[in-house]
Amino acid sequence: MNAPLEPIDLEPQAPSDHEAAQNALERVQDLLRDHPMLEVLADREDPRDQAQLGESIEQLIPNYDFSALRETLDPLHPADVAFVLEALPRTERLVVFELVKASLDGDVLLELSEPVRESVIASMDTEELVEAVETLDADEIADLAPDLPPEVVEEVSEGLDPEEREQLRTAMSYPDDSVGARMDFELITVREDVSLEVVLRYLRRFDKLPDHTDKVFVVDREDNLRGTLSLDRLLVNEPEVMVEDVMARDGISFNALDDAGEAAKAFQRYDLVSAPVVAPGGRLIGRLTVADAVDVIQEEGDADLLSQAGLREDEDLFASVWASAKNRWMWLGLNLCTAFFASRVIGAFEGTISKVVALAALMPIVAGIAGNSGNQTMTLVIRSLALGQTNASNARRLIVKELGIAATNGLVWGTIAGLFAWWLYNDTPYGLKLGFTMMLAMMLNLLLGALVGMAVPLVLQRFGRDPALGSSVLLTFSTDSMGFFIFLGLATIFFR
Amino acid sequence: MNAPLEPIDLEPQAPSDHEAAQNALERVQDLLRDHPMLEVLADREDPRDQAQLGESIEQLIPNYDFSALRETLDPLHPADVAFVLEALPRTERLVVFELVKASLDGDVLLELSEPVRESVIASMDTEELVEAVETLDADEIADLAPDLPPEVVEEVSEGLDPEEREQLRTAMSYPDDSVGARMDFELITVREDVSLEVVLRYLRRFDKLPDHTDKVFVVDREDNLRGTLSLDRLLVNEPEVMVEDVMARDGISFNALDDAGEAAKAFQRYDLVSAPVVAPGGRLIGRLTVADAVDVIQEEGDADLLSQAGLREDEDLFASVWASAKNRWMWLGLNLCTAFFASRVIGAFEGTISKVVALAALMPIVAGIAGNSGNQTMTLVIRSLALGQTNASNARRLIVKELGIAATNGLVWGTIAGLFAWWLYNDTPYGLKLGFTMMLAMMLNLLLGALVGMAVPLVLQRFGRDPALGSSVLLTFSTDSMGFFIFLGLATIFFR
Numbered sequence: 001m002n003a004p005l006e007p008i009d010l011e012p013q014a015p016s017d018h019e020a021a022q023n024a025l026e027r028v029q030d031l032l033r034d035h036p037m038l039e040v041l042a043d044r045e046d047p048r049d050q051a052q053l054g055e056s057i058e059q060l061i062p063n064y065d066f067s068a069l070r071e072t073l074d075p076l077h078p079a080d081v082a083f084v085l086e087a088l089p090r091t092e093r094l095v096v097f098e099l100v101k102a103s104l105d106g107d108v109l110l111e112l113s114e115p116v117r118e119s120v121i122a123s124m125d126t127e128e129l130v131e132a133v134e135t136l137d138a139d140e141i142a143d144l145a146p147d148l149p150p151e152v153v154e155e156v157s158e159g160l161d162p163e164e165r166e167q168l169r170t171a172m173s174y175p176d177d178s179v180g181a182r183m184d185f186e187l188i189t190v191r192e193d194v195s196l197e198v199v200l201r202y203l204r205r206f207d208k209l210p211d212h213t214d215k216v217f218v219v220d221r222e223d224n225l226r227g228t229l230s231l232d233r234l235l236v237n238e239p240e241v242m243v244e245d246v247m248a249r250d251g252i253s254f255n256a257l258d259d260a261g262e263a264a265k266a267f268q269r270y271d272l273v274s275a276p277v278v279a280p281g282g283r284l285i286g287r288l289t290v291a292d293a294v295d296v297i298q299e300e301g302d303a304d305l306l307s308q309a310g311l312r313e314d315e316d317l318f319a320s321v322w323a324s325a326k327n328r329w330m331w332l333g334l335n336l337c338t339a340f341f342a343s344r345v346i347g348a349f350e351g352t353i354s355k356v357v358a359l360a361a362l363m364p365i366v367a368g369i370a371g372n373s374g375n376q377t378m379t380l381v382i383r384s385l386a387l388g389q390t391n392a393s394n395a396r397r398l399i400v401k402e403l404g405i406a407a408t409n410g411l412v413w414g415t416i417a418g419l420f421a422w423w424l425y426n427d428t429p430y431g432l433k434l435g436f437t438m439m440l441a442m443m444l445n446l447l448l449g450a451l452v453g454m455a456v457p458l459v460l461q462r463f464g465r466d467p468a469l470g471s472s473v474l475l476t477f478s479t480d481s482m483g484f485f486i487f488l489g490l491a492t493i494f495f496r
Numbered sequence: 497m498n499a500p501l502e503p504i505d506l507e508p509q510a511p512s513d514h515e516a517a518q519n520a521l522e523r524v525q526d527l528l529r530d531h532p533m534l535e536v537l538a539d540r541e542d543p544r545d546q547a548q549l550g551e552s553i554e555q556l557i558p559n560y561d562f563s564a565l566r567e568t569l570d571p572l573h574p575a576d577v578a579f580v581l582e583a584l585p586r587t588e589r590l591v592v593f594e595l596v597k598a599s600l601d602g603d604v605l606l607e608l609s610e611p612v613r614e615s616v617i618a619s620m621d622t623e624e625l626v627e628a629v630e631t632l633d634a635d636e637i638a639d640l641a642p643d644l645p646p647e648v649v650e651e652v653s654e655g656l657d658p659e660e661r662e663q664l665r666t667a668m669s670y671p672d673d674s675v676g677a678r679m680d681f682e683l684i685t686v687r688e689d690v691s692l693e694v695v696l697r698y699l700r701r702f703d704k705l706p707d708h709t710d711k712v713f714v715v716d717r718e719d720n721l722r723g724t725l726s727l728d729r730l731l732v733n734e735p736e737v738m739v740e741d742v743m744a745r746d747g748i749s750f751n752a753l754d755d756a757g758e759a760a761k762a763f764q765r766y767d768l769v770s771a772p773v774v775a776p777g778g779r780l781i782g783r784l785t786v787a788d789a790v791d792v793i794q795e796e797g798d799a800d801l802l803s804q805a806g807l808r809e810d811e812d813l814f815a816s817v818w819a820s821a822k823n824r825w826m827w828l829g830l831n832l833c834t835a836f837f838a839s840r841v842i843g844a845f846e847g848t849i850s851k852v853v854a855l856a857a858l859m860p861i862v863a864g865i866a867g868n869s870g871n872q873t874m875t876l877v878i879r880s881l882a883l884g885q886t887n888a889s890n891a892r893r894l895i896v897k898e899l900g901i902a903a904t905n906g907l908v909w910g911t912i913a914g915l916f917a918w919w920l921y922n923d924t925p926y927g928l929k930l931g932f933t934m935m936l937a938m939m940l941n942l943l944l945g946a947l948v949g950m951a952v953p954l955v956l957q958r959f960g961r962d963p964a965l966g967s968s969v970l971l972t973f974s975t976d977s978m979g980f981f982i983f984l985g986l987a988t989i990f991f992r
Binding site: 019021022025026029033077079080083086087088089200203204206207208209211212213214231232235236237238262267268269270271273290291293294295297298301302304305306308309310311315317318321322324325328329331332333335336339340342343344346347350353354357358359360361362363364365367368369372373375376378379380383384387388389390391393394397398401404405408409412413416417420424476480 | 515517518521522525529573575576579582583584585696699700702703704705707708709710727728731732733734758763764765766767769786787789790791793794797798800801802804805806807811813814817818820821824825827828829831832835836838839840842843846849850853854855856857858859860861863864865868869871872874875876879880883884885886887889890893894897900901904905908909912913916920972976
């Protein structure tokens with residue numbers, strides 16, 4: 001564009017809402033630092049038993065003045081309270097949780113990450129838990145249920161009315177990663193043979209519409225989904241118009257057994273706010289909202305990030321050293337095994353290395369670069385599998401392309417590494433040979449890295465496994481072991 | 497829960513909407529395979545120039561029967577058309593794009609990933625581009641503008657009415673990662689001194705409300721934001737009620753210069769559907785919707801994933817080998833440099849290695865495990881920085897905890913590795929010494945990995961840089977070079 005675009009209003013920005021939460025955290029930290037009650041708690045024995053700690057805190061709190069802390073906490077949204085709790089050490093965390101208005105406890109539990117939620121729940125007795133959880137909707141109770149003691153779920157379930165109990169039963173019966181486990185039951189339904197005027201009058205009888213109501217659901221007498229009526233159409237059309245004339249009949253709906261991740265993608269792709277969930281016969285049983293979809297997207301991204309680093313699950317920032325170490329062991333153990341194997345490959349060539357010690361210095365280069373290059377290939381393949389873009393018909397093209405890239409990179413980086421090795425060992429009798437070995441080994445190992453980087457996720461996917469899980473261990477294993485084998489094997493031939 | 501929960505309706509699921517898109521892709525691939533027109537195109541010279549290719553396709557299409565393909569494409573949502581285009585080779589991609597109804601072109605361009613969008617835009621001439629883009633809203637044009645030739649933006653801008661041109665100017669003036677660059681201008685505003693009846697009548701004058709309208713904005717005569725009126729409150733209250741009595745005055749609003757990522761987090765945290773965007777003085781200038789927030793969350797997750805593997809940007813599945821290879825070079829070059837350095841560290845100890853060749857076989861274990869363990873630490877630190885949970889007051893605790901974990905892991909895995917080394921070289925005179933060297937080196941290098949894994953992101957963050965970018969190269973550099981140095985250095989002392 002030729003006309004220059006001048007920025008408007010470039011003044012310093014007001015604190016965003018996220019900063020408000022961070023400020024609250026800092027104030028809470030300040031107020032709790034050197035607080036006399038925490039000193040008392042620190043002196044008591046066995047502070048690690050959460051139940052005991054929770055009880056002590058409950059007894060001690062009335063003896064101290066916490067008005068400043070309460071003032072900071074009271075205006076906070078449950079999600080912000082959860083944020084503050086996540087960032088506090090365990091004792092401080094329980095003090096703050098104890099101070100939060102009892103009516104909020106359930107909502108705060110919902111917002112906490114799993115490890116922190118477990119630590120908080122462990123500090124509460126059955127009565128407190130029932131009190132906190134019974135304020136929630138059936139679908140929310142179902143979300144918490146796996147972390148709650150069975151007697152709490154049972155007691156809460158008995159306190160529900162029959163309809164809600166049935167909803168709880170329904171929500172708990174679907175697998176974790178299905179739409180059914182994520183849906184809620186806050187449905188507003190209307191019939192198709194009434195006028196918008198009737199719908200408007202019906203809506204006025206509510207105190208509040210469910211969150212994320214962008215449409216109401218049109219059902220027949222058997223609760224079969226007939227279509228949806230968006231608030232948009234309800235508002236722009238005249239009151240005399242009939243629902244059946246303006247409702248959408250072919251909108252997107254999900255089956256309760258659909259994969260939640262796929263549903264979340266549909267929300268993103270079609271910019272949905274809410275969508276009906278039906279049982280296979282077509283009966284409307286719940287609805288999914290964009291808030292659920294956002295959570296699914298976030299959780300899947302998080303899980304990818306953690307599993308790539310070999311963390312079994314999310315960690316409480318203030319978990320004990322022991323618990324955290326255990327969370328990381330499987331991965332380290334697995335990697336130690338592959339490292340042992342690679343070490344034995346090198347061990348098999350000790351004769352060659354003792355002849356030309358320079359090989360020991362150069363071999364990690366061959367293994368490392370192929371690992372990096374293979375990881376690039378693997379990341380792109382896993383990503384395109386996740387997007388559904390790779391199918392039988394273009395997999396072959398993808399393989400040819402990636403092998404082409406690996407060959408190109410092998411030529412470029414192999415030559416550079418070969419020249420480097422030659423230059424480095426120029427004053428020895430085997431400088432040129434070393435350089436050539438290096439180049440050849442780099443090229444072969446880069447090709448191998450690309451092959452493994454493609455094959456592992458494609459094969460895992462073919463067998464119905466998550467292509468991201470475990471791929472990187474297998475890749476490192478191959479590029480290390482085979483890298484050493486190729487390089488030292490070639491050297492054994494050339495330096496015979 | 498004691499009462500067993502029986503699953504309901506566990507029948508095979510109907511195809512979700514995502515599967516519909518994948519089915520469309522397969523049909524398109526089938527219809528284009530061995531299509532006579534594609535054979536003609538394949539015979540022509542220089543098929544890589546996108547502009548030329550686009551022109552040839554435009555000329556050839558009228559000579560062939562594409563009715564089956566059109567039938568497949570016509571019912572697709574623009575996002576699904578984009579999905580199909582992403583998964584097609586470049587020639588097929590342009591054929592399909594040419595067949596998509598001209599009125600959809602702009603929407604499809606919006607949905608494409610950047611590399612594919614660039615390839616499609618390169619095939620279109622100015623006139624086609626203007627035609628495609630001028631159907632879009634000002635904020636959407638602004639999103640495309642960086643990828644469009646300047647003359648197209650200028651021509652489109654001249655065709656806009658003054659209000660839209662001003663909006664385009666506004667949207668283009670904000671930095672890429674700000675709320676201002678993401679907001680749209682589809683605002684419905686009302687005054688506070690009118691009744692809901694008036695609002696309802698006003699809304700009926702629209703043909704359609706903007707997508708994601710969950711609230712209308714209440715402004716004064718100077719367009720200053722006074723509050724918001726949710727459709728919920730509009731619908732549940734009686735028509736006689738005044739707007740000022742039911743509007744929300746303290747809802748969340750964003751400043752146009754706020755960080756888009758932070759705003760997206762607020763959408764997730766507070767389950768928002770839309771929120772007003774104001775200029776610093778308080779004037780309402782746009783709105784942000786959850787669809788924008790979801791895109792931001794997705795894009796940030798994607799960028800993390802790609803940059804962790806050292807891919808500069810997203811890759812077109814069907815980009816040329818050369819273009820893709822270049823996308824991966826910086827990372828490989830960087831890693832080659834660190835590998836060379838590590839190689840020189842080993843080179844400095846060639847004397848020791850020639851004495852005890854077993855060292856060469858064992859040293860990669862020391863480097864590898866510390867790298868893996870340091871990466872776990874780093875991933876958690878980067879994550880807690882991104883969540884804003886780490887501040888000055890708990891950073892120290894975090895450091896103590898991570899060092900504790902590293903020491904624990906060092907003891908456990910160092911001992912295992914040491915015993916392994918001892919057992920392996922039991923029949924040599926230096927077996928026990930090797931095992932001890934191994935154990936000590938593992939412990940020290942794991943501690944180093946934890947220190948670097950924490951320090952790098954914390955320091956990058958302190959200096960206002962993205963803590964995720966480049967951290968892993970620095971970590972590998974340290975655990976490799978220092979791992980070799982520690983292990984071989986200790987060995988030099990012990991085996992003197």
